[in-house]
Amino acid sequence: MNAFFDDWDDAPTPAVAAPEAPVRTTLAPATAAESVAPPGGGLAPVKAADKRVVNGHGDINQLAPFRYPWAWEFFLKANRNHWAPTEINMAQDVQDYHHKLTAAERHMFENVLAYLTTSDILAMRNIGLAVMEKMTAPELQIYQARQVFEEALHTWTYQHCIETLNLEQEEIYNRYRVVPAIHGKIVLANRRLEKILRSDLDLSDRDTLHEFALSYLFFAGIFEGCWFYNGFSPIFALQRRGLMKGTAEQFQYIMRDEVLHCAFGLRVIRELMHEENLTLDPKAVAELWAEADATEEAYAHYILQEAILGYSADLHLGQFRFVANRRARQMGLDEPFPGAQATLPWLDEQANLRKEKNFFETRVTEYQTGGSLAWE
Ligand SMILES: [Fe+2]
Ligand SMILES: [Fe+2]
Numbered sequence: 031m032n033a034f035f036d037d038w039d040d041a042p043t044p045a046v047a048a049p050e051a052p053v054r055t056t057l058a059p060a061t062a063a064e065s066v067a068p069p070g071g072g073l074a075p076v077k078a079a080d081k082r083v084v085n086g087h088g089d090i091n092q093l094a095p096f097r098y099p100w101a102w103e104f105f106l107k108a109n110r111n112h113w114a115p116t117e118i119n120m121a122q123d124v125q126d127y128h129h130k131l132t133a134a135e136r137h138m139f140e141n142v143l144a145y146l147t148t149s150d151i152l153a154m155r156n157i158g159l160a161v162m163e164k165m166t167a168p169e170l171q172i173y174q175a176r177q178v179f180e181e182a183l184h185t186w187t188y189q190h191c192i193e194t195l196n197l198e199q200e201e202i203y204n205r206y207r208v209v210p211a212i213h214g215k216i217v218l219a220n221r222r223l224e225k226i227l228r229s230d231l232d233l234s235d236r237d238t239l240h241e242f243a244l245s246y247l248f249f250a251g252i253f254e255g256c257w258f259y260n261g262f263s264p265i266f267a268l269q270r271r272g273l274m275k276g277t278a279e280q281f282q283y284i285m286r287d288e289v290l291h292c293a294f295g296l297r298v299i300r301e302l303m304h305e306e307n308l309t310l311d312p313k314a315v316a317e318l319w320a321e322a323d324a325t326e327e328a329y330a331h332y333i334l335q336e337a338i339l340g341y342s343a344d345l346h347l348g349q350f351r352f353v354a355n356r357r358a359r360q361m362g363l364d365e366p367f368p369g370a371q372a373t374l375p376w377l378d379e380q381a382n383l384r385k386e387k388n389f390f391e392t393r394v395t396e397y398q399t400g401g402s403l404a405w406e
Pocket of ligand 2: 153181254287288291
């Protein structure tokens with residue numbers, strides 16, 4: 031698998047032998063934060079087999095031996111996609127934005143930026159505060175710590191674009207507060223994610239565990255895997271016409287991170303469900319997709335009140351449903367939108383940056399750290 035290419039439809043559920051539930055002793059730690067000593071308080075080496083995604087009782091300060099070596103690989107791959115927004119030339123974007131974009135294109139561009147920047151703050155807080163602290167294996171937390179940084183980097187990137195283009199900051203950042211179609215997506219995300227924000231969440235309770243898995247599925251599979259993944263595509267549509275190429279290049283870097291965030295999150299959830307013998311309630315999952323679809327439809331029709339050349343609300347929503355089906359398959363769930371076709375067949379190519387070098391004439395594919403990255 032190309033680590034940055036979103037092409038892992040048939041990713042198998044990892045074969046992990048489910049350990050017996052640990053016996054809780056009076057001295058055993060109750061939460062991840064307390065998991066620094068072996069049960070009983072005695073001295074004993076860490077065994078990989080004792081680790082759990084959640085509800086573990088091992089030492090979370092010791093990285094290896096790994097139970098989830100794939101998580102460490104995710105961390106290494108993530109570190110190969112490092113950039114700073116100030117490294118990308120935005121000069122032509124200033125010209126494009128002020129002199130070439132139509133009013134409809136500027137409306138779309140500004141509102142996409144307004145939605146994304148609020149979303150990435152929310153993403154940073156969610157992965158750091160709601161998800162990461164619930165994990166009881168350090169190799170999972172290490173990648174999520176990197177993810178927290180990446181979400182902050184994405185916020186910096188949007189801010190850099192807003193500053194460079196001389197947009198009115200207060201107005202852009204407040205759009206989600208005053209535009210119902212943007213507000214709706216953020217409100218839905220907050221409602222889903224706030225349910226698992228509490229640090230004293232008792233994941234030994236089955237209903238709470240189900241809520242946690244459902245919320246993380248919303249975050250990784252929909253919020254990151256659909257809304258972010260498909261959220262950049264209106265800007266890429268401009269890029270394909272030679273417009274706003276600096277902004278689009280910034281977003282290509284972000285998209286590459288998000289492909290990994292989604293893949294990692296869904297894998298953690300599959301692992302958790304396997305270990306905890308948990309099945310998601312189909313009705314609850316169906317509700318998840320229906321809510322996401324309704325808010326996305328309102329958003330698409332707002333940002334694309336007028337279609338722009340090569341892009342429309344129908345194309346955007348069609349691609350959302352096509353990608354949503356992929357996320358469901360990756361989780362072994364029923365497709366929520368049977369028969370949905372790819373309306374933006376070029377979007378996956380954006381994730382596979384190796385192929386984009388000549389077509390988009392960007393420098394993305396040439397950038398890597400350490401000089402040792404193989405792209406396939
Ligand atoms: Fe992000
Ligand atoms: Fe993310």
